Amino acid sequence: MRLPKFEYLGPKTVQEACSLLAQHGDKAKVMAGGTDVLNVMKERKIRPEYLIGLRAISDLSYIKADADGIKIGALTTLTDLANSAVVKEKFPCLAEVPMKMATVQIRNMGTIGGNLCNAAPSADTAPILICLGAKAKIAGPKGERVVALEDFFTGPGKTVLGKGELLVEIQVPNQPAKTAGAYLKMSRVSVDLAIVGVGVVVTREGDSCKDIKITLGAVAPTPIRAKKAEAVVKGKKIDDALLEEAGKIASQEAKPIDDVRGSAFYRTEIVKVYTKRAIKQAMEQAK
Numbered sequence: 001m002r003l004p005k006f007e008y009l010g011p012k013t014v015q016e017a018c019s020l021l022a023q024h025g026d027k028a029k030v031m032a033g034g035t036d037v038l039n040v041m042k043e044r045k046i047r048p049e050y051l052i053g054l055r056a057i058s059d060l061s062y063i064k065a066d067a068d069g070i071k072i073g074a075l076t077t078l079t080d081l082a083n084s085a086v087v088k089e090k091f092p093c094l095a096e097v098p099m100k101m102a103t104v105q106i107r108n109m110g111t112i113g114g115n116l117c118n119a120a121p122s123a124d125t126a127p128i129l130i131c132l133g134a135k136a137k138i139a140g141p142k143g144e145r146v147v148a149l150e151d152f153f154t155g156p157g158k159t160v161l162g163k164g165e166l167l168v169e170i171q172v173p174n175q176p177a178k179t180a181g182a183y184l185k186m187s188r189v190s191v192d193l194a195i196v197g198v199g200v201v202v203t204r205e206g207d208s209c210k211d212i213k214i215t216l217g218a219v220a221p222t223p224i225r226a227k228k229a230e231a232v233v234k235g236k237k238i239d240d241a242l243l244e245e246a247g248k249i250a251s252q253e254a255k256p257i258d259d260v261r262g263s264a265f266y267r268t269e270i271v272k273v274y275t276k277r278a279i280k281q282a283m284e285q286a287k
């Protein structure tokens, strides 16, 4: 399918991009890697008059470590995220996620910012980042603001980004000692979007789980924390019965729908099993 006609605008700075966005409003769409946006344009689901490409903004692609954790520029590709030595060292559970996504070509073009701003309930980078307590730095006509990634998504394809605003950075805080995570994804084939994604990050104390965050993807309009399941596990010694209970409670917190990828029933059952497995895996990694 051919792309509809549009005018390409290539700002060189974040400020320039924000003012173009504010100026053109609903007539404009941002493009990072284009792996999502060009497809929906080809399908005529959207027909922007202006495509604001971010690729000429060189200072949006970086991964930096500082005293608080790491900062990831929104234009960082999924490949760069997977290959980053600092991400592998500090947050191996995050470095592993892109390798569970898409194809080499898509990972080379697709960005972490695009994955989050596309706001698919199945976005694979979201669950583990939410579990890690990541924050989104947003730039706009009124300056910058920072929101918890957990509060970034407002519905399928919808985020808290307002008129003229861009996601510019993802901030991942340092974690306590003996903290590790796991992201498990169920999809028909590895290239496909998640039918269910379960992210877990635990802090371990002996055989007990001192702290835990569980985030479910593709089973609600946005990625959601399974807080009741977290409460079941937090502070307890992990055994099979507890894992069983956590999986059951997490599956009750999921609000899946039937769609082409899977039924609500199937998704609920997978949440049960994958929550159990992800907690177990994270606990083993946190030793």
Ligand SMILES: Cc1cc2nc3c(=O)[nH]c(=O)nc-3n(C[C@H](O)[C@H](O)[C@H](O)COP(=O)(O)OP(=O)(O)OC[C@H]3O[C@@H](n4cnc5c(N)ncnc54)[C@H](O)[C@@H]3O)c2cc1C
Pocket (backbone or CB within 6 Å): 029, 030, 031, 032, 033, 034, 035, 036, 037, 038, 039, 054, 074, 075, 078, 100, 101, 102, 103, 106, 109, 110, 111, 112, 113, 114, 115, 116, 117, 118, 122, 123, 124, 125, 161, 165, 166, 167, 168, 190, 191, 192, 193, 194
């Ligand atoms: C074959 C194929 C397989 C795929 N597999 C997966 C998969 O396994 N898992 C998965 O999660 N996704 C998958 N995707 C979806 C997609 O590749 C990813 O979501 C990717 O990370 C999108 O990044 P991008 O830079 O290409 O986004 P773009 O297409 O450029 O943008 C996506 C959306 O975000 C907005 N946007 C982008 N950057 C910003 C920003 N900085 N600030 C504000 N708005 C912004 C755009 O306006 C657009 O609405 C797949 C896509 C294809 C075509």
